[in-house]
Amino acid sequence: MSSEFGNLLKISVFGQSHGKAIGVVVDGLPAGEAIDLEELDRFLDRRRTGKNRLSTARKESDVPVFLSGLENGVTCGAPLCAVIENGDQHSSDYSELRDKPRPGHADYTAYVKWRDQADMRGGGHFSGRLTAPLCIAGGIARQILSRRGVYVGAHLWSVGTEQDAPFPLRPTKELFETVAAKPFPVLDDQAGERMQALILEARQNLDSVGGVIECAAVGLPAGLGDPMFGGVENRLAAALFGIPAVKGVEFGDGFAAARSCGSANNDPFRMEDGRVVTETNHAGGILGGITSGMPLVLRTAMKPTPSIARPQRTVSLSAGENTDLVIHGRHDPCIAHRAVPVVEAVTAAVLLDLLLEGNHGTF
Ligand SMILES: Cc1cc2nc3c(=O)[nH]c(=O)nc-3n(C[C@H](O)[C@H](O)[C@H](O)COP(=O)(O)O)c2cc1C
Numbered sequence: 001m002s003s004e005f006g007n008l009l010k011i012s013v014f015g016q017s018h019g020k021a022i023g024v025v026v027d028g029l030p031a032g033e034a035i036d037l038e039e040l041d042r043f044l045d046r047r048r049t050g051k052n053r054l055s056t057a058r059k060e061s062d063v064p065v066f067l068s069g070l071e072n073g074v075t076c077g078a079p080l081c082a083v084i085e086n087g088d089q090h091s092s093d094y095s096e097l098r099d100k101p102r103p104g105h106a107d108y109t110a111y112v113k114w115r116d117q118a119d120m121r122g123g124g125h126f127s128g129r130l131t132a133p134l135c136i137a138g139g140i141a142r143q144i145l146s147r148r149g150v151y152v153g154a155h156l157w158s159v160g161t162e163q164d165a166p167f168p169l170r171p172t173k174e175l176f177e178t179v180a181a182k183p184f185p186v187l188d189d190q191a192g193e194r195m196q197a198l199i200l201e202a203r204q205n206l207d208s209v210g211g212v213i214e215c216a217a218v219g220l221p222a223g224l225g226d227p228m229f230g231g232v233e234n235r236l237a238a239a240l241f242g243i244p245a246v247k248g249v250e251f252g253d254g255f256a257a258a259r260s261c262g263s264a265n266n267d268p269f270r271m272e273d274g275r276v277v278t279e280t281n282h283a284g285g286i287l288g289g290i291t292s293g294m295p296l297v298l299r300t301a302m303k304p305t306p307s308i309a310r311p312q313r314t315v316s317l318s319a320g321e322n323t324d325l326v327i328h329g330r331h332d333p334c335i336a337h338r339a340v341p342v343v344e345a346v347t348a349a350v351l352l353d354l355l356l357e358g359n360h361g362t363f
């Protein structure tokens with residue numbers, strides 16, 4: 001199933017952007033886990049729409065209703081199902097797009113696959129809207145992990161050409177909390193100001209801008225994951241590419257490592273308080289697909305929002321001829337800053353799945 005991932009912790013996302021509701025089924029959660037719903041709401045709020053001109057004007061409350069799996073706020077072992085009602089759809093914005101696919105969005109490929117049955121209102125099932133239920137699942141996974149000393153956090157690494165400071169060699173839970181509490185998720189607030197100016201400028205120019213998110217996980221044991229196709233990188237990348245608009249995933253120094261040399265890229269081993277650590281972390285905490293015990297570090301490249309307000313060239317599918325398109329409606333001038341908690345959510349879900357596998361489902 002294309003909308004499901006995970007081995008022992010199976011996460012299945014359903015719904016369409018302008019349908020009645022969107023939601024998630026999470027099967028395989030350990031029983032007896034208290035879920036702090038206020039903390040979950042703070043997590044969902046970091047992704048929420050309609051806060052300011054940096055994001056889409058669509059206003060959704062994103063309040064999850066738990067239909068199963070949670071009794072008195074505690075997981076009961078049965079599959080957890082949560083739904084979010086959609087409340088602010090402007091479907092007329094999309095009537096023309098059925099015939100004239102938006103460059104950069106999934107309208108054309110959805111049409112190729114599903115023809116006239118495709119629900120492309122608000123991006124349908126391809127929409128970034130589906131990352132709200134993903135954040136319910138990942139927000140719960142994140143709480144379960146942090147109870148066991150594994151912390152996942154992320155920040156906006158760059159927007160366009162503007163760059164944040166990198167995570168330090170050993171990011172802490174406190175650093176993750178500090179970034180998560182900020183209205184704009186960066187380490188260096190001055191860089192954050194420049195990024196916000198860039199997003200507003202793109203919007204002003206009837207355009208959009210891309211960005212990169214850096215995510216880290218600390219407290220992971222060494223030895224998680226398997227060689228070759230069962231690697232932690234493989235598992236994370238497969239799930240992270242499920243986030244709409246992700247066009248690249250790298251671990252540690254990633255593509256920059258290809259411009260480095262062995263003497264600079266190798267992380268020297270040292271003993272510290274009786275355990276093996278590395279002096280640097282170019283590998284991003286993964287060697288041979290297996291965690292080394294150093295912080296896991298990854299980055300996801302988010303493309304610029306495809307729906308932009310300036311006129312674009314497309315085709316009329318019915319007439320079979322070239323034409324022009326002006327997209328109306330409410331769109332994010334940048335996706336990356338809103339997707340920071342989404343990357344945390346997916347990372348936490350995959351790591352919890354891997355930890356459950358290593359402990360026969362009971363972690
Ligand atoms: C949080 C989030 C918000 C998004 N907002 C928009 C948007 O407002 N307008 C838009 O055209 N695309 C938006 N996208 C991106 C599209 O959903 C995505 O580009 C499209 O489904 C095609 O998928 P692909 O880019 O992975 O190929 C958003 C994605 C995410 C994750």
Ligand SMILES: C=C(O[C@@H]1CC(C(=O)O)=C[C@@H](OP(=O)(O)O)[C@H]1O)C(=O)O
Nearest residue numbers: 049056058122123127128129329330331
């Ligand atoms: C609603 C969300 O984002 C939506 C994601 C999206 C897309 O094409 O991905 C297109 C827009 O939908 P609409 O045209 O209905 O406003 C965004 O607002 C959300 O993230 O919750």
